[in-house]
Amino acid sequence: MLTLLFVVGCSQSSVSDKPRSSQPLWGLEIPAGTKMASAQRSALADGKVTSAEYHEGFRRFSACLAKGGYTVMALPDKNEVLQYGVPAEAGDLYEKCLSREFEWVETVWQLSRADTSNQAKAYAVCLKEKGITPKKTEDAKYAQLEAAHIDPSDCYVRLYPHG
Numbered sequence: 001m002l003t004l005l006f007v008v009g010c011s012q013s014s015v016s017d018k019p020r021s022s023q024p025l026w027g028l029e030i031p032a033g034t035k036m037a038s039a040q041r042s043a044l045a046d047g048k049v050t051s052a053e054y055h056e057g058f059r060r061f062s063a064c065l066a067k068g069g070y071t072v073m074a075l076p077d078k079n080e081v082l083q084y085g086v087p088a089e090a091g092d093l094y095e096k097c098l099s100r101e102f103e104w105v106e107t108v109w110q111l112s113r114a115d116t117s118n119q120a121k122a123y124a125v126c127l128k129e130k131g132i133t134p135k136k137t138e139d140a141k142y143a144q145l146e147a148a149h150i151d152p153s154d155c156y157v158r159l160y161p162h163g
Contacts, residue, residue: 028111030104037100049108051080057105058082064097065090079113082106114138118160126155 043053075083123141124134
């Protein structure tokens with residue numbers, strides 16, 4: 001029986017093991033000493049991730065797992081964020097491939113999509129229903145909901161009951 005681990009959204013490129021200072025990316029800090037492929041580190045160098053860098057990181061991650069005999073199942077994307085499944089048996093290899101090839105690129109990409117996410121859209125609908133003009137960012141919309149005593153979780157689940 002095949003068990004898949006589903007996650008929202010590795011070639012043998014060189015890996016930098018050198019300790020380094022933390023680098024802020026979207027308010028995140030990569031811990032000093034984090035081991036990652038040079039291609040992933042390069043994609044993060046300017047503090048943003050392009051669609052091409054994101055998809056290339058996913059290809060490297062998938063290739064890394066393929067070398068270990070595991071296939072990544074690609075699912076339809078949501079808000080330009082890849083959805084995928086990995087066999088649960090991949091375990092440690094999954095963690096290794098993810099962290100070296102894709103984890104930080106994926107995180108930065110997803111954070112850059114937050115203001116156009118289903119959650120941000122749901123927040124806007126709930127605010128409009130109460131006669132409130134939604135602000136631009138997801139964080140600002142969330143603050144507006146709280147100020148208006150509207151539960152953001154209830155708002156999202158009502159509009160997107162299946163995620």
